[in-house]
Amino acid sequence: MNIALPLILGGAILYWMYRDFDFSSISDVLLHKMDWTWMILSFPFGIMAMVFRGLRWKQTLAPLGEKPRASVCVNAIFLSYAVSLVIPRVGEFARCGVLARHDHTDFAKALGTVVTERAVDMIIMLLFTLTAFLLQVKVFGTFFSRTGTRLDDIIGTFSTTGWIVTIICGVAAVILIYLVLKRLSFYNKIKQTMHSLIQGILSLENVSNVPLYIFYSLSIWICYFLHYYLTFFCFGFTSSLGLTCALVSFVVGSIAVIVPTPNGAGPWHFSVKTMLALYGVAANDALYFVLIVHTVQTLLVIVMGIYSWIRLGFIKRSPKETV
Secondary structure (H helix, E strand, O other): OOOHHHHHHHHHHHHHHHOOOOHHHHHHHHHHOOOHHHHHHHHHHHHHHHHHHHHHHHHHHHHHOOOOOHHHHHHHHHHHHHHOOOOOOHHHHHHHHHHHHHHOOOHHHHHHHHHHHHHHHHHHHHHHHHHHHHHOHHHHHHHHHHHOOOHHHHHHOOOHHHHHHHHHHHHHHHHHHHHHHHHOOOHHHHHHHHHHHHHHHHHHHHOOOHHHHHHHHHHHHHHHHHHHHHHHHHOOOOOOOHHHHHHHHHHHHHHHOOOOOHHHOOHHHHHHHHHHHHOOOOHHHHHHHHHHHHHHHHHHHHHHHHHHHHHHHHOOOOOHHHO
16 A cells, blocks of 8 residues: 555546646657757756765764765665655665665664754755745745645635544544553563664754755755756746746745655646746646656666665675674
8 A cells, every 4th residue: 555555646646637648749849849968967966966965864873873884875865765766755764774784774873863854854945945935925826826725725624623623633643652552562662762763863963064064955955956957948948937937846846745656746747837837838838847857857766776776786784893
């Protein structure tokens, strides 16, 4: 079910978007109406975003007494992105497993630092979102109205009774889970694992060279953005849209990938296509853009995943006593 549901959800959205689309015209766009130079120029930024993420991860693990090699960290990141194409989010566990296997890094601590990463990424993403929102308030308002995601519309669907029932059910569920875990024989093991997770989360407090950490964190998202923005110049209908449109659609697309589908397939297409349409791009052209850009960038993730899988096979495991 973990594999099937994300695929069904993403597939359903894509089917709905492309149900009347003429796929035979794709080859003409790829061969004659697209400037591949800009697409190729975007590749290094997509790769560097993952490299910076691996280097930042190594730095975050250091205060916990874990010292995995930079090459293992980076290749673990490459592999995690590829694995997440099969089962969304499972890549986070896979990369921790790679470090545990090759450099004997404590799995729970590594997973805790992943939680730290997500918190830092969220803060940076909020800054991107705030910047884009302030630059294009009206566009965002129109987008939320057209996609049915206005907060007041969502809240309006809940009655007072509905809110009370939802809160009571949530509290009851938390209490029930706590009582069940407490009675289970492996409760202490779970408690120890949670302690390691918390250690990982708090690792940021003792990270050395904070300016370098900030540099890595900002560079990750700047590279993500450039990886996306340069693709605008591949097509005549997006090349003149400008930096603001790219930033706004990048933010909306980044939020959309929170929906658990492989590499955001479906939600990303829908949100970016809708935003491009608000900037005057014809519906059919917007469909070309999201389909080609997402497919090519996904293929890049797959290639890097295959590379890392092969590369890790040639990296010797660290002797346990030296780590």
